[in-house]
Each structure stands twice: as structure tokens, then as C-alpha cells.
Amino acid sequence: MIFYRISRHLKWKSGLLKKMASDTGDRTWGHLASTESYGRPSTADEYTELTKEEINSEHYSSKTNACHCLLFARKNKKTFGVYNPRATVLMQMRFDGYIGFPGGLVDSGEDQITALNRELLEEMNLDTSTYKVTEENHIVSHYSTKKNICLHFYALEVPEEDIKKIEVKSLSSKDHGSEVLGVIQVPLYTMGDGVRGFPTFLTHSFIGNSRMQLLISLKKLNILTEDEITSVLNAVPTKTTTATSS
Ligand SMILES: O=c1[nH]cnc2c1ncn2[C@H]1C[C@H](O)[C@@H](COP(=O)(O)OP(=O)(O)O)O1
Numbered sequence: 001m002i003f004y005r006i007s008r009h010l011k012w013k014s015g016l017l018k019k020m021a022s023d024t025g026d027r028t029w030g031h032l033a034s035t036e037s038y039g040r041p042s043t044a045d046e047y048t049e050l051t052k053e054e055i056n057s058e059h060y061s062s063k064t065n066a067c068h069c070l071l072f073a074r075k076n077k078k079t080f081g082v083y084n085p086r087a088t089v090l091m092q093m094r095f096d097g098y099i100g101f102p103g104g105l106v107d108s109g110e111d112q113i114t115a116l117n118r119e120l121l122e123e124m125n126l127d128t129s130t131y132k133v134t135e136e137n138h139i140v141s142h143y144s145t146k147k148n149i150c151l152h153f154y155a156l157e158v159p160e161e162d163i164k165k166i167e168v169k170s171l172s173s174k175d176h177g178s179e180v181l182g183v184i185q186v187p188l189y190t191m192g193d194g195v196r197g198f199p200t201f202l203t204h205s206f207i208g209n210s211r212m213q214l215l216i217s218l219k220k221l222n223i224l225t226e227d228e229i230t231s232v233l234n235a236v237p238t239k240t241t242t243a244t245s246s
Pocket residue numbers: 035036037038039040066068099100101102103104105151179207208209210213
């Protein structure tokens with residue numbers, strides 16, 4: 001009898017432990033575990049720019065590679081009738097709380113361009129037969145010494161009248177609500193106090209080297225001049241303590 005009771009108690013306990021494990025499991029990285037380390041916080045000095053030869057070399061192409069893309073439309077319409085942002089630039093709020101660009105890891109056997117167009121469809125529901133990223137849209141590639149990953153970056157210009165439709169369509173993407181928590185526009189102007197607008201936007205937390213990719217692209221695409229970028233960076237406010245509910 002005692003043996004029967006002990007065995008029943010053990011069965012109940014193991015059931016409880018299994019339930020607890022599965023409850024905890026719901027909160028872990030699950031299938032993301034193997035790639036989760038790539039998303040850990042970065043330092044600017046971990047990135048080195050790759051030359052065209054290095055990008056195509058066996059040494060770097062055999063590493064883990066990821067491609068991301070800045071979607072933008074030039075415009076000449078003032079915001080509030082005051083600020084001229086010159087372009088609508090899209091970024092996204094990611095599942096991990098960081099701001100980044102649409103894109104992702106290149107699968108084994110896949111080339112970079114195919115991977116990026118696939119990710120743009122999955123994350124943005126982008127019609128990649130109309131808006132297709134090609135090698136000509138390449139902006140810059142970096143290698144992270146700390147994470148052993150190559151990050152390739154592209155920029156795709158779309159007509160001004162299409163950008164809103166692209167944003168709206170992204171709400172129905174496969175990854176919306178899971179990997180992607182929303183598309184955002186970058187405020188590309190500095191307000192009268194000298195800090196709100198783009199300088200304040202740059203104080204957010206960005207995934208990987210996406211902050212650097214944004215600034216490099218704005219210059220390469222002639223959306224902002226080098227001098228304008230320098231003055232924005234000089235105006236970036238130091239983070240202040242934010243209000244809490246208690
Ligand atoms: O926008 C980005 N710019 C530079 N690096 C990025 C960006 N987004 C992510 N990353 C880094 C850090 C990530 O862990 C890896 C993989 O990218 P991710 O988009 O998360 O990949 P999957 O969609 O999960 O394939 O690249």
C-alpha cells in the first residue's frame with residue numbers, strides 16, 4: 001500500500017515538473033536558440049567593412065551571412081508645413097525590442113539576393129516581382145568579428161505614391177505580429193530645440209549595425225550630406241531617465 005502511494009505521488013510530481021518545464025519553455029527562445037547570439041548588443045568597433053573581393057571570397061561567403069534592406073521613397077513635401085525630411089525611410093520594430101531593417105539570414109544553398117527578396121516577402125509582404133532587390137542596390141557589407149557574421153546591406157527606392165501602400169500591405173505579412181511588430185518611418189529632420197526628430201530617433205536601441213547602415217545609406221543616397229549627418233550626431237542627446245509608473 002505504502003509503495004503504491006509513493007509511486008502515485010512520484011507520478012503526480014513528475015507530471016507537475018513536466019507541466020512546469022513546458023510553461024517555462026513557452027518563454028524561452030525555442031527554435032531561435034541557435035541564432036539568438038547574433039542579436040545580442042553590439043559595439044561599433046566589432047564591425048569591419050568588406051571589399052567587393054572579400055564579400056565574394058570563399059572565406060567570408062562560407063560564414064553565416066545576413067542581408068537587410070532600407071526601403072525608401074524620395075519626397076519633397078514638408079511635415080507640418082515646416083520640416084523637409086527629403087525621403088520616407090522605412091525601418092521596423094522587431095520582436096526583440098530593437099529597431100532594424102527587414103531582411104534576415106541567408107539559408108544554406110541560397111544566394112544573398114534570393115534570401116533578401118524572400119525575407120522582404122515574409123516580413124513586409126512586399127511584391128518582389130514589382131519591387132525586386134538586385135546586386136545594383138548593394139550599399140555596404142560588414143563583418144562582425146565578435147559574432148562571426150557578415151551583414152550585407154541594400155537600399156531599394158520605390159515611387160513616392162507607393163510607399164504608403166507598401167506600409168499598409170506589410171500589416172498582412174506572414175511575420176507581422178511575431179518577428180515584426182510594426183513598420184516605422186524615420187523622422188529625418190531636426191526640430192527647433194535642436195534635439196527632437198532625427199537626433200532623438202538615433203538614441204533608440206538598434207539591432208546589429210543597423211544604425212550605422214542607416215547613416216551610411218543616407219549619405220550614399222544623397223538624402224543627407226556629410227555635414228548634416230555630423231551635426232545630427234553632435235546633437236544626439238544623452239539618454240535621460242524616463243518616467244516610471246511607480
Ligand atoms: O537591420 C539589421 N541590420 C544589421 N544587422 C541586423 C539587422 N537585423 C538583424 N541583424 C543581425 C542580427 C540578427 O540576429 C541577424 C539575423 O537577422 P534577423 O533579421 O534577425 O534574421 P532572421 O529573420 O531571424 O532570419 O542579423
